[in-house]
Amino acid sequence: MLVSPGLERLIQALNRFPGIGRKTARRLAWHLVSQDSSFALELADTIKSTVESFTTCKFCNMLAESDPCPFCASEDRSDELLCVVENTADIQIIEDMNDYRGRYFVLGNLLSPIDGLGPEQINSAFLLQRIESLDPDEVVLALKPSPEGEATIHFLSELLKNNGVKVTRLSTGIPFGGDLEYSSMLTLSNAWKRRYPV
Amino acid sequence: MLVSPGLERLIQALNRFPGIGRKTARRLAWHLVSQDSSFALELADTIKSTVESFTTCKFCNMLAESDPCPFCASEDRSDELLCVVENTADIQIIEDMNDYRGRYFVLGNLLSPIDGLGPEQINSAFLLQRIESLDPDEVVLALKPSPEGEATIHFLSELLKNNGVKVTRLSTGIPFGGDLEYSSMLTLSNAWKRRYPV
Numbered sequence: 503m504l505v506s507p508g509l510e511r512l513i514q515a516l517n518r519f520p521g522i523g524r525k526t527a528r529r530l531a532w533h534l535v536s537q538d539s540s541f542a543l544e545l546a547d548t549i550k551s552t553v554e555s556f557t558t559c560k561f562c563n564m565l566a567e568s569d570p571c572p573f574c575a576s577e578d579r580s581d582e583l584l585c586v587v588e589n590t591a592d593i594q595i596i597e598d599m600n601d602y603r604g605r606y607f608v609l610g611n612l613l614s615p616i617d618g619l620g621p622e623q624i625n626s627a628f629l630l631q632r633i634e635s636l637d638p639d640e641v642v643l644a645l646k647p648s649p650e651g652e653a654t655i656h657f658l659s660e661l662l663k664n665n666g667v668k669v670t671r672l673s674t675g676i677p678f679g680g681d682l683e684y685s686s687m688l689t690l691s692n693a694w695k696r697r698y699p700v
Numbered sequence: 701m702l703v704s705p706g707l708e709r710l711i712q713a714l715n716r717f718p719g720i721g722r723k724t725a726r727r728l729a730w731h732l733v734s735q736d737s738s739f740a741l742e743l744a745d746t747i748k749s750t751v752e753s754f755t756t757c758k759f760c761n762m763l764a765e766s767d768p769c770p771f772c773a774s775e776d777r778s779d780e781l782l783c784v785v786e787n788t789a790d791i792q793i794i795e796d797m798n799d800y801r802g803r804y805f806v807l808g809n810l811l812s813p814i815d816g817l818g819p820e821q822i823n824s825a826f827l828l829q830r831i832e833s834l835d836p837d838e839v840v841l842a843l844k845p846s847p848e849g850e851a852t853i854h855f856l857s858e859l860l861k862n863n864g865v866k867v868t869r870l871s872t873g874i875p876f877g878g879d880l881e882y883s884s885m886l887t888l889s890n891a892w893k894r895r896y897p898v
Contacts, residue, residue, distance in 0.1 A: 505792040508765045512750040515743045532789040535754045542751040545713045546744040552710040553740040556733045565733050567706040591730040594703040
């Protein structure tokens with residue numbers, strides 16, 4: 503017997519998060535109904551109010567609570583560097599590095615023709631426009647070295663070839679603390695090719 | 701720079717789920733604001749409506765959408781067996797076994813004096829009352845063999861000693877598919893003591 507048919511809708515809703523399987527969704531749903539209901543009602547309100555307070559920055563495409571976003575609005579950030587990321591969450595990772603003082607641009611997606619993600623879905627025309635108005639010295643493509651990331655890096659570097667701007671990407675190789683033994687052949691042969699004098 | 705101070709409240713709310721760490725909470729929060737907002741608003745509504753539709757069964761203490769719950773209300777379930785579980789989610793696990801046709805009782809907690817969880821917090825007086833009115837032949841304590849579970853089993857078996865009802869617990873031992881090598885010493889020595897003729 504299904505103990506609680508009414509919980510099914512909530513389980514399915516939670517199951518739609520990437521990385522949350524059915525078992526975890528079930529555990530979270532039971533937790534929500536087991537606790538003092540103020541926990542769940544507060545969470546529901548926080549989800550609603552947070553989502554409603556977010557908007558997209560008209561300059562860099564990042565999700566922010568203001569438009570323009572704090573990075574585009576700030577006078578303390580340098581126009582010389584433009585860092586291109588896949589999504590807004592990546593910006594926090596780069597900010598945590600505490601080393602970068604330039605501007606950002608959010609693609610929103612990576613190229614993946616098989617999933618119907620072409621140049622339009624990565625906002626490449628919008629990026630070109632932003633580069634023209636900002637006129638940076640260097641565009642850093644801070645994208646992950648996956649097939650989709652590589653395709654996007656290739657596409658954007660071709661697109662910007664005649665633009666005069668310097669286009670760079672993050673270094674690839676064996677991660678610190680990583681083991682040669684546990685590195686993939688792709689990582690290892692790339693690290694071999696990109697070896698540098700000590 | 702903190703990319704989004706407004707997301708912090710949502711991250712903290714999600715972080716309050718057991719088993720959801722800060723990193724996962726951050727990922728879920730970004731997912732909520734990144735998607736078409738209907739996803740998040742629907743989730744918020746589903747949480748709210750589900751939690752508000754749940755109540756506690758006055759007979760067995762289970763979380764259900766009706767009071768009495770479907771198990772206590774059903775005429776198809778036998779009164780001869782009463783299965784005692786820690787929480788409502790455990791009932792689904794036992795129902796999935798598709799073998800049990802008796803009644804249930806939900807303790808809500810396990811005994812843990814160090815956490816302030818005593819006889820009252822496990823509803824032991826309520827359980828006694830339920831046993832008196834239901835008059836089952838056997839009470840199955842389907843609790844986990846953890847220190848808290850063992851303490852609860854010990855306490856309840858003492859409590860029911862003079863009640864005339866047969867009190868049983870689930871078998872303990874090496875799980876099917878488990879390895880002797882990877883079993884804890886406690887599990888192994890318990891399995892040794894409880895060995896049975898083949």
